[in-house]
Amino acid sequence: MYAGRYWSASITRLYNGSMNAGMKFTLGAVLIVGAVGYLMATGVKQTGQYFLTPSELSQKLAADPTFYDVGMRVGARVVPGSVSRDVAHQTLAFRVTDGSASYPVVYRGIAPDTFNDSVEVVVEGRIQHDGVIHATDVLAKCGSRYESVPKA
Amino acid sequence: MTLLGNLALWVAFLLGAWGALTGFLGAARGRADLIASSRQAVYALCGVLLVAVVSLEVALFRHDFNVEYVAAYTSRNLPIFYTWSALYAGQKGSLLFWATVLSLFGALAQALTAPRHRVYLPYVGAITCLVCAFFVSVMVVEPITHANPFERLAYTPVDGNGLNPQLQNPGMVFHPPMLYLGYISITIPFAFAMAALLSKRLDADWLVAIRKWTLLSWLFLSIGICLGMWWAYVELGWGGYWAWDPVENASFLPWLTMTAFLHSVMIQEKRGMLKKWNLALIIGSWLLSIFGTFITRSGVIASVHSFTQSKVGWLFGGFLLIAAGGSCLLYFIRLPLLNAEARLESMVSREASFLFNNLLLVGIAAVVLLGTLLPILTEWLVGTKYTVKAPWFNFVNIPLGLLLLAFTGIGPLIAWRRASVPNLKRQFAAPVAAGLVTTLAILAAGMRDPYPVIAIGLAGFVLTTIVQEFWRGVAARHRQYGEGWLLALGRLIARNRRRYGGYVVHFGILILFIAFAGYAFKTETEATLRPGESASIKSPYGWTYTFTHLGISQYTALNRQVTAATVDVSRDGKRVGLLTTEKRQHVDAEGNPTFQPSTEVGIKSDAREDLYVVLAGVVNGSEQAVYRFTINPLVWWVWYGGMIVALGGLIVMWPGGGSVSVRRAQAGYGVKLVAKNG
Numbered sequence: 079m080y081a082g083r084y085w086s087a088s089i090t091r092l093y094n095g096s097m098n099a100g101m102k103f104t105l106g107a108v109l110i111v112g113a114v115g116y117l118m119a120t121g122v123k124q125t126g127q128y129f130l131t132p133s134e135l136s137q138k139l140a141a142d143p144t145f146y147d148v149g150m151r152v153g154a155r156v157v158p159g160s161v162s163r164d165v166a167h168q169t170l171a172f173r174v175t176d177g178s179a180s181y182p183v184v185y186r187g188i189a190p191d192t193f194n195d196s197v198e199v200v201v202e203g204r205i206q207h208d209g210v211i212h213a214t215d216v217l218a219k220c221g222s223r224y225e226s227v228p229k230a
Numbered sequence: 231m232t233l234l235g236n237l238a239l240w241v242a243f244l245l246g247a248w249g250a251l252t253g254f255l256g257a258a259r260g261r262a263d264l265i266a267s268s269r270q271a272v273y274a275l276c277g278v279l280l281v282a283v284v285s286l287e288v289a290l291f292r293h294d295f296n297v298e299y300v301a302a303y304t305s306r307n308l309p310i311f312y313t314w315s316a317l318y319a320g321q322k323g324s325l326l327f328w329a330t331v332l333s334l335f336g337a338l339a340q341a342l343t344a345p346r347h348r349v350y351l352p353y354v355g356a357i358t359c360l361v362c363a364f365f366v367s368v369m370v371v372e373p374i375t376h377a378n379p380f381e382r383l384a385y386t387p388v389d390g391n392g393l394n395p396q397l398q399n400p401g402m403v404f405h406p407p408m409l410y411l412g413y414i415s416i417t418i419p420f421a422f423a424m425a426a427l428l429s430k431r432l433d434a435d436w437l438v439a440i441r442k443w444t445l446l447s448w449l450f451l452s453i454g455i456c457l458g459m460w461w462a463y464v465e466l467g468w469g470g471y472w473a474w475d476p477v478e479n480a481s482f483l484p485w486l487t488m489t490a491f492l493h494s495v496m497i498q499e500k501r502g503m504l505k506k507w508n509l510a511l512i513i514g515s516w517l518l519s520i521f522g523t524f525i526t527r528s529g530v531i532a533s534v535h536s537f538t539q540s541k542v543g544w545l546f547g548g549f550l551l552i553a554a555g556g557s558c559l560l561y562f563i564r565l566p567l568l569n570a571e572a573r574l575e576s577m578v579s580r581e582a583s584f585l586f587n588n589l590l591l592v593g594i595a596a597v598v599l600l601g602t603l604l605p606i607l608t609e610w611l612v613g614t615k616y617t618v619k620a621p622w623f624n625f626v627n628i629p630l631g632l633l634l635l636a637f638t639g640i641g642p643l644i645a646w647r648r649a650s651v652p653n654l655k656r657q658f659a660a661p662v663a664a665g666l667v668t669t670l671a672i673l674a675a676g677m678r679d680p681y682p683v684i685a686i687g688l689a690g691f692v693l694t695t696i697v698q699e700f701w702r703g704v705a706a707r708h709r710q711y712g713e714g715w716l717l718a719l720g721r722l723i724a725r726n727r728r729r730y731g732g733y734v735v736h737f738g739i740l741i742l743f744i745a746f747a748g749y750a751f752k753t754e755t756e757a758t759l760r761p762g763e764s765a766s767i768k769s770p771y772g773w774t775y776t777f778t779h780l781g782i783s784q785y786t787a788l789n790r791q792v793t794a795a796t797v798d799v800s801r802d803g804k805r806v807g808l809l810t811t812e813k814r815q816h817v818d819a820e821g822n823p824t825f826q827p828s829t830e831v832g833i834k835s836d837a838r839e840d841l842y843v844v845l846a847g848v849v850n851g852s853e854q855a856v857y858r859f860t861i862n863p864l865v866w867w868v869w870y871g872g873m874i875v876a877l878g879g880l881i882v883m884w885p886g887g888g889s890v891s892v893r894r895a896q897a898g899y900g901v902k903l904v905a906k907n908g
Contacts, residue, residue, distance in 0.1 A: 099573070099574040099576050099577050099582065100573060100574050102577045103582060103585060106577070107585075110589055110590070110593060111593070114593050114596070114597060114630065118597060118600065118626050121618065121622045121626050122604075122616075122618060124621075124622075124625070125618060125619065126604075126616055126617065126618050126622065127616070127617055127619070128614060128616060129605055129615035129616065129617040130614070134614070165758075165847040165849045165850065165856055166854060166856070168756060168758065168846065168847075168856055188846040188847075188856070190468075191467070191826055191827060191829055192826050194826055
């Protein structure tokens, strides 16, 4: 009751212009900030992804079997010699590891120029029940965009 | 030459330390001799660092591969153009470049500042010296950082590594220095802000002193960001120009806060409001520029945790923390001196619309910063890294950007203090009508995606406000002075550079928004083709493009082996032309491959859409090629919009604003305009 009366009084004041401009601006600012916060939070829910190493991924899978088929990104190193390319079908298969855990990856699409068999990669996709990461995107990284890739 | 270079670095370090010490002491104690000495130190610092740059360039051009930096970034067969730009291709060289340009700007600030603003100069000199000394110190503490560009190897390689082929692109020669110039030049306004805080001279005077400097760094940042988009588009081959990559975000952040500052400073000049806010924006912009350097150099954020982390990054992190702590402390101590002289009177006023514009710009900056830092923050807070990518940034920023576009039309036209209903009608009747007509027209044309429809409708609104402003100004001059239309337009711009240059910038921005809206209609397809086979793709304009694979050719060019694939393009059966895309394997002087192969994109660009063809690979031992074909509507407008933004910035920047008598006449003319127009 009281809250309702308070709000209707505020709205009347706002409408009649008896609320000063500073307060109105604050109200507008709060609305904008609130909207931004809301957008960010829903955005994270819709498009945010876990960023895991292979060992973190295996821990997650052990702790929570529903983690299969969840969108995520895995940062790891390509296992040297594990890369097989099928250019005609644009398919790339390789293994990634962080030294302890290791997973096979299958990617259909065009691999970046910087991809080779000893590079650091970020694999984006889902791990399925067959234990294979089905990637929707593969990013090959070097220390910095401006630095050449160090020769192994 | 490396001896000379090393010597120059050490002398620069000492000069920087001396200049900072004498500058602070001299200004605090009012000692003219110390102040003079500090000033000389600024000039000397600049000279000495130029010597260091010249010695590094000499080493680069002499192919002195005993110098580690030269061996790491150049080779005998690297084109001269790129040998020169290797100065800033690597971390060590770009540190030297940073320090040198900063010292140059510092010297220019000492030499060019108008006499009435000279009171700030001792502190300005001290702060530029301090920042410069930090950059030089990163290079000279070689055993810790390994960041000295003059470091020698124990042996002399026959040839160098060569420059990363992705950097062998004209855009990459100009993009990093432009961006660096933007980052670096923010230091000067920051130094003035600190000087104002330290000397307690916090009237609007320091704002006038830095006006050109803030515009200059904004202009450099704008050009640098546009060149970066162009480079990413033509060189990286993923079909877009902006991916919300941390490195891109780092350049966008100070641009946003500088843009906010350029607007809010007008409120302080006119109405004496927002003093705290403006100071905070300048300090924040500078910290963000250092942050940008930090994340491009340390790899803390972009990376998977196991990437090699350079110690330089952590030095920068420490510097950033100390600088942030110091400047914020000073800011809070001086807060009581920063009270506003006026209050906001009405929500329907220019002040209020500029406030919202600032809130939106800073809001977008906060979103971008948070999104960039999210992996680190979540790792600290909950122990697992969580990331967001382009879809998140677009999801949050597109509505904010569109709101901002609306304010681009509202802000410049609405009256100061309190807009009356007649004022609103007079200024906004035509633009609002035009916006509605545009929206209906594109809806009628069949476009249904909400964001592009809103963007183009708002662009119609904003465009009409700009045209209306120019039209009214020109018509007034034509009536009043009997000037011809073109002369009236020229004089209108020349005599009110800030105002009409600003409109030109807004015009460029709205073109950019339309171009970004076109990105929503990007279509692409991938295909594996034998010679003679073709793939088709439907353009958003309703045409069908057919790409026929003609064949593969292989040949050797200057410093690379090229595999080129050519397609014949036709639109609705009519031949348009040929497009060639290449895979390049760069080689050293003996023909051994260096680096991974890089892709050269085939692009055919016009005002409506870009055809963008990438050779993804060739099936071994055959002429069968894997292509990706992309149709990118309106990309052309990104580059031209960027150029118009830069042009507007240059108009505002252009020195001289007429003599005092002209300015007086102009003031009278302004009054007449107001009187006439009500």
